[in-house]
Amino acid sequence: MTTPDLTTLRRTVADLHAELVRYDLVVWTAGNVSGRVPGEDLFVIKPSGVSYDELTPENMVVCDLDGNLVEGEHSPSSDTAAHAYVYRNMPDVGGVVHTHSTYASAWAARGEAIPCVLTAMADEFGGEIPVGPFALIGDDSIGQGIVETLKGHRSKAVLMQNHGVFSIGKDAKAAVKAAVMCEDVARTVHVARQLGDPLPIAQDDIDRLYDRYQNVYGQRSPR
Amino acid sequence: MTTPDLTTLRRTVADLHAELVRYDLVVWTAGNVSGRVPGEDLFVIKPSGVSYDELTPENMVVCDLDGNLVEGEHSPSSDTAAHAYVYRNMPDVGGVVHTHSTYASAWAARGEAIPCVLTAMADEFGGEIPVGPFALIGDDSIGQGIVETLKGHRSKAVLMQNHGVFSIGKDAKAAVKAAVMCEDVARTVHVARQLGDPLPIAQDDIDRLYDRYQNVYGQRSPR
Amino acid sequence: MTTPDLTTLRRTVADLHAELVRYDLVVWTAGNVSGRVPGEDLFVIKPSGVSYDELTPENMVVCDLDGNLVEGEHSPSSDTAAHAYVYRNMPDVGGVVHTHSTYASAWAARGEAIPCVLTAMADEFGGEIPVGPFALIGDDSIGQGIVETLKGHRSKAVLMQNHGVFSIGKDAKAAVKAAVMCEDVARTVHVARQLGDPLPIAQDDIDRLYDRYQNVYGQRSPR
Amino acid sequence: MTTPDLTTLRRTVADLHAELVRYDLVVWTAGNVSGRVPGEDLFVIKPSGVSYDELTPENMVVCDLDGNLVEGEHSPSSDTAAHAYVYRNMPDVGGVVHTHSTYASAWAARGEAIPCVLTAMADEFGGEIPVGPFALIGDDSIGQGIVETLKGHRSKAVLMQNHGVFSIGKDAKAAVKAAVMCEDVARTVHVARQLGDPLPIAQDDIDRLYDRYQNVYGQRSPR
Numbered sequence: 037m038t039t040p041d042l043t044t045l046r047r048t049v050a051d052l053h054a055e056l057v058r059y060d061l062v063v064w065t066a067g068n069v070s071g072r073v074p075g076e077d078l079f080v081i082k083p084s085g086v087s088y089d090e091l092t093p094e095n096m097v098v099c100d101l102d103g104n105l106v107e108g109e110h111s112p113s114s115d116t117a118a119h120a121y122v123y124r125n126m127p128d129v130g131g132v133v134h135t136h137s138t139y140a141s142a143w144a145a146r147g148e149a150i151p152c153v154l155t156a157m158a159d160e161f162g163g164e165i166p167v168g169p170f171a172l173i174g175d176d177s178i179g180q181g182i183v184e185t186l187k188g189h190r191s192k193a194v195l196m197q198n199h200g201v202f203s204i205g206k207d208a209k210a211a212v213k214a215a216v217m218c219e220d221v222a223r224t225v226h227v228a229r230q231l232g233d234p235l236p237i238a239q240d241d242i243d244r245l246y247d248r249y250q251n252v253y254g255q256r257s258p259r
Numbered sequence: 260m261t262t263p264d265l266t267t268l269r270r271t272v273a274d275l276h277a278e279l280v281r282y283d284l285v286v287w288t289a290g291n292v293s294g295r296v297p298g299e300d301l302f303v304i305k306p307s308g309v310s311y312d313e314l315t316p317e318n319m320v321v322c323d324l325d326g327n328l329v330e331g332e333h334s335p336s337s338d339t340a341a342h343a344y345v346y347r348n349m350p351d352v353g354g355v356v357h358t359h360s361t362y363a364s365a366w367a368a369r370g371e372a373i374p375c376v377l378t379a380m381a382d383e384f385g386g387e388i389p390v391g392p393f394a395l396i397g398d399d400s401i402g403q404g405i406v407e408t409l410k411g412h413r414s415k416a417v418l419m420q421n422h423g424v425f426s427i428g429k430d431a432k433a434a435v436k437a438a439v440m441c442e443d444v445a446r447t448v449h450v451a452r453q454l455g456d457p458l459p460i461a462q463d464d465i466d467r468l469y470d471r472y473q474n475v476y477g478q479r480s481p482r
Numbered sequence: 483m484t485t486p487d488l489t490t491l492r493r494t495v496a497d498l499h500a501e502l503v504r505y506d507l508v509v510w511t512a513g514n515v516s517g518r519v520p521g522e523d524l525f526v527i528k529p530s531g532v533s534y535d536e537l538t539p540e541n542m543v544v545c546d547l548d549g550n551l552v553e554g555e556h557s558p559s560s561d562t563a564a565h566a567y568v569y570r571n572m573p574d575v576g577g578v579v580h581t582h583s584t585y586a587s588a589w590a591a592r593g594e595a596i597p598c599v600l601t602a603m604a605d606e607f608g609g610e611i612p613v614g615p616f617a618l619i620g621d622d623s624i625g626q627g628i629v630e631t632l633k634g635h636r637s638k639a640v641l642m643q644n645h646g647v648f649s650i651g652k653d654a655k656a657a658v659k660a661a662v663m664c665e666d667v668a669r670t671v672h673v674a675r676q677l678g679d680p681l682p683i684a685q686d687d688i689d690r691l692y693d694r695y696q697n698v699y700g701q702r703s704p705r
Numbered sequence: 706m707t708t709p710d711l712t713t714l715r716r717t718v719a720d721l722h723a724e725l726v727r728y729d730l731v732v733w734t735a736g737n738v739s740g741r742v743p744g745e746d747l748f749v750i751k752p753s754g755v756s757y758d759e760l761t762p763e764n765m766v767v768c769d770l771d772g773n774l775v776e777g778e779h780s781p782s783s784d785t786a787a788h789a790y791v792y793r794n795m796p797d798v799g800g801v802v803h804t805h806s807t808y809a810s811a812w813a814a815r816g817e818a819i820p821c822v823l824t825a826m827a828d829e830f831g832g833e834i835p836v837g838p839f840a841l842i843g844d845d846s847i848g849q850g851i852v853e854t855l856k857g858h859r860s861k862a863v864l865m866q867n868h869g870v871f872s873i874g875k876d877a878k879a880a881v882k883a884a885v886m887c888e889d890v891a892r893t894v895h896v897a898r899q900l901g902d903p904l905p906i907a908q909d910d911i912d913r914l915y916d917r918y919q920n921v922y923g924q925r926s927p928r
Binding site: 378450471 | 509510512560582584585587588589591592593594616618619620643644645646672675676
Binding site for chain 2: 059153154155156213216217220223224225227228230231232233234235237241244245248252
């Protein structure tokens with residue numbers, strides 16, 4: 037790959053962590069963003085245990101798709117194996133995000149999917165946000181749980197039981213958007229449920245909303 | 260219209276989005292403000308899919324009252340048709356705001372009006388904040404739901420079922436204020452209800468509060 | 483009074499509004515701080531309908547103890563009559579604050595006093611935070627409700643039914659502190675109650691905590 | 706000790722209070738951080754009643770392990786006796802933090818331990834976060850309650866009944882991290898419990914997570 041591309045991606049991935057902070061999805065060092073290097077079997081990810089204030093393009097690390105460190109002075113995020121497994125097994129995925137955001141993690145602690153009762157949720161996720169299995173860190177269990185849950189599912193986010201959220205996207209920014217929207221709908225549906233049952237949205241309407249949003253929304257020309 | 264007026268309105272509408280951010284009414288790009296151009300069948304609205312940090316007077320777009328793009332390099336907000344319908348059918352409305360703010364959207368997800376149990380709510384809304392119908396994006400359904408619910412109602416905000424809030428005002432700033440106050444009372448009444456039943460306010464008292472606030476509050480001279 | 487004193491008080495009162503913003507006690511223009519002018523039958527208060535960003539020492543207004551405007555280009559806060567009544571009837575009070583802070587207003591909407599189940603609450607308030615009557619704006623009803631509830635009570639804050647909080651202190655800063663602490667304990671006790679019954683604190687222990695805090699805490703020399 | 710070391714520690718302790726503010730663990734002046742002076746029977750702690758905006762390396766105070774003021778122009782924090790007791794009785798502790806953070810204090814108000822239902826909680830705390838006794842300020846009761854609860858416990862944080870949180874660590878930064886993580890898991894488990902029962906994590910899995918996190922996580926080389 038050309039050096040300018042990697043420099044840009046390092047900056048993009050470093051900067052996107054600020055969105056996790058801005059939307060209160062993370063505390064201390066507990067969440068991470070990665071982005072696939074276009075045309076290479078590599079991805080850029082947050083270094084482990086480094087605070088969000090200290091992230092720079094330079095201290096991002098580069099790993100291969102087995103999660104091995106290829107470039108960087110720090111250890112990669114402790115969640116690197118899960119990111120790597122997703123990139124190995126979902127070739128269309130260009131970005132992965134992991135957080136312990138409060139409301140999504142609360143649904144995950146109960147092992148309960150978030151029902152699709154908001155039009156914004158139909159737009160972005162096309163239905164419920166599903167729950168993945170309980171899995172320990174240390175091997176490919178988390179990665180497998182993510183991929184088995186999300187393959188063939190419209191949702192770009194999965195609630196890993198008793199753990200937190202993994203989200204995916206065509207690039208790192210899209211995965212961050214999915215993480216932000218996941219927490220937003222997790223919170224709104226939680227608040228709705230506290231005082232009664234939200235009204236369901238018919239599957240047909242969910243389908244129409246999802247189709248329209250994926251195909252029409254936003255600026256048509258690349259920015 | 261004179262160019263200075265439109266320049267000012269572009270700036271006002273762009274800047275008012277910062278209030279949606281400040282009061283946590285929006286995430287990512289999911290809310291929008293518009294303002295009617297005085298004396299013209301036009302309004303200024305947020306471009307679609309552009310982040311709040313990037314909004315400037317220059318990238319705001321101008322639409323006619325059928326929602327067609329008249330001026331601007333970006334596509335107008337995907338909610339433009341709803342704004343346009345309101346301007347076409349409510350001639351006194353000079354500003355429209357749309358958000359998915361958490362607590363108001365939670366009431367909307369249950370299809371439940373917010374009861375008027377706070378004096379600040381009587382001041383601003385003159386009674387309950389009503390629920391509008393479930394409506395899909397893509398034609399005039401949302402705009403019709405807003406207008407049918409708010410015409411002849413004191414409330415300047417409507418909870419669109421399973422969706423979010425639309426608020427109106429004599430100008431864009433007043434509509435933003437209504438959106439801010441709607442979320443504030445939605446949250447306070449939600450919190451009150453979590454531990455029991457709020458005490459009702461007598462209709463007579465609601466009427467007195469509303470009348471006084473609409474006629475007396477604030478600086479009398481224009482600012 | 484000397485001009486330097488009034489200039490200082492104008493600055494103090496203007497600046498203290500930033501604490502209401504910092505601790506999320508207010509939205510838009512819905513809360514206000516006032517401070518008694520030492521040695522004069524006057525107080526400095528926020529102008530009505532002016533946003534917190536625009537407050538300066540110069541646009542604060544000065545009123546007499548009947549709430550009449552004495553100095554200033556703006557109208558005084560619409561809550562001025564309540565502030566004035568407190569100053570007229572509680573000569574030791576040097577500062578008054580009014581907010582619609584979320585959790586305190588939620589207790590107020592249910593007409594329920596906040597029970598003293600936190601040591602920080604025993605420290606600052608010496609027991610429960612009481613509820614005052616429902617009262618309409620426009621005459622001395624609100625002021626009377628505040629004074630009747632707080633006279634002879636240890637609490638420096640009162641939850642006015644269906645309305646919000648008024649707090650008092652020896653000066654404006656102390657009243658702001660009481661408003662901040664009131665919302666903090668209102669929130670914590672609310673959250674505690676959501677999942678069960680908080681444990682009571684024995685009255686003897688409340689008395690000891692209150693006595694110690696009022697007499698020992700903080701820097702002994704004036705700052 | 707050398708002057709450079711103490712200067713550094715004063716700055717570290719002063720600066721770490723900004724993390725309490727950033728994560729909304731404190732209001733007004735109600736929380737404090739201390740750090741043990743390496744190789745000396747001394748610790749650096751926040752002055753009493755001074756706002757977080759005004760903290761500087763210079764106005765931090767130094768106390769001996771009986772809590773007596775050794776150096777500084779201000780009185781030490783009113784919680785100094787509890788910090789001192791911990792340093793006297795837990796020689797491996799290099800930092801202590803005290804807050805009244807909302808969700809942790811809510812569990813404390815009910816006298817209820819936070820169950821370990823999140824992998825992040827297993828990582829950091831190795832099990833539940835326990836409750837310590839109700840204790841009055843003024844003697845060693847609070848310190849004794851902290852030490853008796855935490856000695857031999859994996860948790861680095863204790864919920865003091867009807868009061869708030871004390872956390873410990875190998876240094877001041879680690880104690881601050883424990884305070885931040887304690888509030889984070891207190892909030893997430895609270896939210897989870899509002900709508901049902903969180904799923905338990907098997908003790909074996911908790912043990913594996915704790916062991917791995919304590920030994921593997923973060924950068925291996927000192928930073």
